[in-house]
Amino acid sequence: MSWIDLFCPDNSERRESLIRKNQELHVLMRNNFRATNQLIDVLKEHLGLSFSKITLNEKATVKENCDKIIARIQGIRMQCGIKLLSLLFGKKDELKKEELIRSTQTLHHYVHKYFSITNRLLEILNAHLNQSPSDAIEPNESESIEKNCARVRNVMQAILDLSESENKHVQKEKHDLYSLITTSEMSLEDKAKQIKDLNQKTMGTLGEMFGPVVVVRLANSDLMNAMPPVESRESLLLTPGDLVQSSAKITKLLSKPESLDDALQLVQDALFALTERCDSYNDILCEVEAYVAILSETCKAIL
Structure with missing residues (x-):
């Protein structure tokens, strides 16, 4: 059934x-x-x-x-x-490797950027003061970032010393010119005209027409705080040449025992130390160039 x-x-x-x-x-x-x-x-x-x-x-x-x-x-x-989990952690490691490569490339860029800004300021000083505190400097790919930064810092200090010395001279001997450069209460056209007249009266003893402008702007900038850090960091012991290696080689160079997380953290610490200062340094350069360019164009317009 x-x-x-x-x-x-x-x-x-x-x-x-x-x-x-x-x-x-x-x-x-x-x-x-x-x-x-x-x-x-x-x-x-x-x-x-x-x-x-x-x-x-x-x-x-x-x-x-x-x-x-x-x-x-x-x-x-x-x-x-x-x-x-295996796929996720594998993907996570790949993302970390990519981030490490990007970070080291960015660090390499900022090391070179420090040199290019410094050389541009040396060119400006030479063009407008007929003197320069240093020859152009170049990064050494086989030398540590720390040593490269020390060379940049030395030249930046020389630029600051020259600017402050000339700034004191302008402030003491040519007070009217100093007030003219630093004031914000005058039109660029009037400022350019008076700078031109004062330059003709001094017969170029203060360099080219905009030499005083350059040194006064630099001396009153935040150049000191834009210098590369003095303190030693493990990641700054790498050479710029190391920064263009593979993520595995960079990790091996930076951390023992080898850890991708540790290597990434060290590089990001170095970036944190350099990027803000270098960007400030670049702002100073751009401000000086823009100020001189605007005054120069204004002078041409009133001729």
């Missing part, structure tokens, strides 16, 4: 309904087994995960078949989780 005959011995309508429900349940069970096996195929093809397929046991209870599906799904979830 079947279980349907046992539960519905006399009710034919209920018997037929139960048979239909049983058939629907059987189809659903087959579909679930088929979907689980299709998932196993997809995971093997795309993730390389291998699971044995499952089959419906016609003689087992619904619960036993469901337990078989649940057990396989739990195994899939666990292995997928392990695979996902």
Whole structure:
């Protein structure tokens, strides 16, 4: 006797309904087994995960078949989780490597930028004062960043010393000119005209026409605080040439035992120490160039 005959011995309508429900349940069970096996195929093809397929046991209870599906799904979830963590952490390391490369390239750029700004200021001083406190300097790719920064700092100090010395001279001997340069209450046209007249009266003893402008603006700038840091940092012991290496080599150079996180932190510390100061230095240069350029154009316009 079947279980349907046992539960519905006399009710034919209920018997037929139960048979239909049983058939629907059987189809659903087959579909679930088929979907689980299709998932196993997809995971093997795309993730390389291998699971044995499952089959419906016609003689087992619904619960036993469901337990078989649940057990396989739990195994899939666990292995997928392990695979996902591996992929995520692998991707995270790749992102850190890319960030380390970007950071070291940025650091390399700022080291060179310090030299280019310094050389531009030397050119300006030479052009407008007919003197320069130093020859042009170039970065040494095989010398530590710290030593390169020390050379920049020495020349910046020489620029500041010259500017302050000439600034005192202008302030003491040519007070009218000093007041003219520093005042903000006069139009550029009037300022340019008077600077031109004063330059003609002094016969160029203060350099070219805008020589006093250059030294006064530099002496009153924040040049001292724009200098590279004096304090020693581990990342500044690298050479500029080291900064264009691979992330693995940079990590090895910076941290023992090797740690990508430690290497990245060291480079970012160096960037923090240099970037703001260097950007301020560049602002000083741009301000001097812009001021001289505007006055020069104004002088030409009133001729």
